[in-house]
Amino acid sequence: MFDEKDVILEAKHITRKFPASGGRTLTACSDVSLKLYKGKTLGLVGESGCGKSTFMRFLVSLDTPTEGEIFFHGKNITQLKGEELRQNRQYIQMVFQDPSASFNPKMKIRDIICEPLMNFKRIKASEKDAVARKFLEMVDLPGEFADRYPHNMSGGQRQRVAIARAIALEPEIIVMDEATCALDVSVQKTIIELVVGLQKQKNISIGFIAHDLGLIQSFAHQIAVMYLGTIVEVLPGEEISTSAMHPYTQALLGAVFDLNMDFSKKIESIESEAPSPLDVPPGCPFQNRCDRCMEICREKRPALIDVAKGHQVACHLYT
């Protein structure tokens, strides 16, 4: 399913450090390596503050890593500057979490959707109306919405416009940062169906950030679980509920409220909270919350190793 020649984007050993007060450094991502495949979805899950958004921002060149490189079609895109960087943005687009904050409130939907096309001179101003209608219909909205302003629309409709804007340039990759978590479940479902439909139609790769495992497993081909800046497990999407191995992934699965669960069962959840990324303990980052913590976990950081095809885990239990 995951063929090496289908790798469209590869992040190698990405580390990002932010300077913090008192001369300390905050390590948001440490040594993250992930691959995006043509036409496939990579789901990135983890708690808030684990560095998943920081990582995804590198893919869209909104930020540059302290160490490590990102290769898009074999070309290093981390050091791009000026016009070259601008041109590169056509291929990787983003949909943000809050659709109302990512639009200019004084622009009509027509201008919002066509702005990226105009920037790259793909269309003439006289074609805007027709193009906007075409894209609105592609995301199942009536063409008349082109004349509306963002505040005239509901959250779900706005998110559809955000998707229309992202696909307007026909990008190869779309990054979605919790694109559905501000929406009602019923709306969320229709958005996911739309995204999956567009992906099949245009063979787009998607990087999707979420914290809902139930949601992510419904459409991700590949799931990466992140904890405190490191990737602890990567596995194929359909296997998450059956063959997750890392104690943290299992803890996340235990915290999912599911309609088919056994309601008399007590909730199993890990106690306490993640340590601050300002002082990550040596050894395994998950050690203080793990119920199977061993001597070695406190000393040595486990490396990500292959345990099955397409399944990697970073835990001393499996070395």
Place this chain on the structure above:
Amino acid sequence: MAMLELKDVTISYKNVPAVQNVNLSLEEGEICSIVGESGSGKTTVIRAVLGLLAGGGKVTKGDILFDGETLLTRSGEEWRKLRGTKISMIFQDSGAMMNPTRKIGDCFVEYIRTHENISKKDAWEKGVKMLENMRLPNGDNVMRSYPFQLSGGMRQRVGIAMGMTYQPKLLLADEPTSALDVTTQAQIIRQFMELREEYGTSIIMVTHNLGVAAYMSDYIVVMKDGIIEDEGTRDYILKGTRKEYTKTLLDAVPSLGGVRYV
């Protein structure tokens, strides 16, 4: 007699009805969830119970009874006696209900001393004890922190600790976990369940997470456009309902090992 009873309640904002003809009754120790999409009026219902309707909202029809007495004709002084001691509320973001320029302890002591005539020192100790009961280790430290220094989960626990100080008979929770991570959400939900076991607290929980509602509740109310669309015991809602709307909602909940689109 039911502890809380809403009889045919209609609530209007500026004469435009937002919630219509709601009937609901809650027994002691019962957990009821109100679910629905945004704008369906679920928050309005529980805010009306505590007389906290925002923006000139008013109960225009029907009656709300708590322990057999109406809540609608209460004066300011009577409300003060009830709020926090018999009925408490927990908000979506407890951090937002606290004064950002004051320490947790400062607010908590003031809160306790409003309800009870005790010294500052005793109030402080009571606060620390409540925080520790709510599984906040090192309560003294928390009392000395500002709200922004705590994580979302910790702030929510402080909110629950404050709400539970006087062991109210009824706890109203307005989306108490929707701003939290899944692991923290599980911890908080477990805490709610323990409240009922320990103190016999009745809970009305407003949520849009049907998984959480199903796990916690004895009774589930589904609201749509300001009216109760469907209601019943958990088993009825999950398995026996005939309403299309409820089915669509249930269907939309992503579940592990459920539908896959790819």
